[in-house]
Amino acid sequence: MSTISPLTLASFKPSKKPRMLVVDDEPDNLDLLYRTFRRDFQVLRAESGIEALKVLSSEGEVAVIISDQRMPEMKGTEFLSKTVPDFPDTVRIILTGFTDVEDLVEAINAGQVYRYITKPWDPDELKHVVERASETYDVLKRQNEQLHRAEKQTKLMVTVGQLAAQTMPASDALQFLADGFGQILAADACTLLLSEDRGSSCYGPAEVAAVAASELVAAAISTQTTQSAVNIQAARQSDQAAASDALYASGTECHVVTPIVYQGEPLAVLSLQWDRAYDTVEDVTQLLDVIGPQVALFLKAAML
Template sequence: MDNGIPNLDSISRQLMNSNRPRKPKMLVVDDEPDNLDLLYRTFRRDFNVLRAESGASALSVLAAEGEVAVIISDQRMPEMKGTEFLSKTVPRFPDTMRIILTGFTDVEDLVEAINSGQVYRYITKPWNPHELKAVVQNATKTYELLKQRSEEQQRAQAQIDLLATIMQVAQSCDSRESCLEPMAKAFSDSFFADCCILQLLENNKLATSRGIYKKFEISENFLEQDPLVQEALTHQQPMVWVDSTSA
């Protein structure tokens, strides 16, 4: 879905990618500590592995940590079965891949969960580590594809909203200069930015006319002092810088 503004779409992609964790998150849920430890050791190199000993505890972990790529849950647990727990995660985290571990045949629950899209795959216990790794690898690829599709839809809608706002601003303003500040706010809202500066150019140099939307104090000559701005002007290309210490 590439029907948006090319430069803005490129910037949006870079910003979304910068917000992704270096390792995807995984949540493992089992009331047996030995199984939790085994799952943790199996996947800790490739995932940020979160652990919970019950469905209720797992829901609390998700409330605190947010979306995870993969959930691996035991089926037979006290108070809340694995399929019941997983069904509760679907509304808030539809893209998450859910894998159920079962040591017994509970065909009705498993078939219903799989058919309703609540469970990606089920693995019988005791599981084969190589088989489980392969299933998780495929699940992670599927999750990434779903996230990519969701992000493309979000970017497209954000650009539609931004263009609509820009058109409204342009129609209501008397001059280019008076458009700058409301447009800066529109860009800031679209990119979830704390600050946005729109400054006109004259002969490929920054002019004095500018519009600023900010949530904190910045230097009046911020753009003139930023080497990235000069590089963008020189190469006539949008530039994106991400603080890797916070990404």
């Protein structure tokens, strides 16, 4: 499945419609909830908490969960509490026809329940609550994505900073950079290729010769700007030039190349490859454009 970016949180699966899960042991209630929300949501259904956990395990994160409280085997609040560790951003709503005040208050105070709605529920009221819940989920996801990407940037800067604070052979320093960038950006392969054949280092199954011969690398060097390609295998089927690029024969789907430049002097290129198909890698290129000058300073001062 294609996702937005290598920097996107693994639990985030974008969809044209927000996804929600409705859980109730009474089929008539499930059908009613499905009919209520099917126009605006992709609705998943489960007849018990145990079944709902299996649905989440196979389908992944949803924006909203609506669960009945009184169900066999597992109460709604117990089920919802089990979803918190894996899906902390999901917004949870309880439907109850009983006054289980102690259970509900405990769940709400623990941050496991966003709202509770008493039965029989009013469709318009429930729609309004779910709409607000979906908006809350969107805000949480945006905030967490921003924090996640800021964390990646910090880790990359720390990686470069650690080299400046240590003394190690040039080959070890290059390998440290390639490993750090490859792991932090979840790349399948990462190559740091110095200009004028002065050395290289690789993370993952990267082929230095194929990287050096890549047209994307040549474009990054000539323009001194970051270059990227996405959905490469689909492009190879229709583009003869892309098909001839040996670097992509092993199944690479995305490729980003950042030139490492110091005062107009090209020092190296950083090549990152992913075997997964992403819709865009713009945020990766933006991040590398921020970090690139720091790498250039290190290479110029400590190695070249």
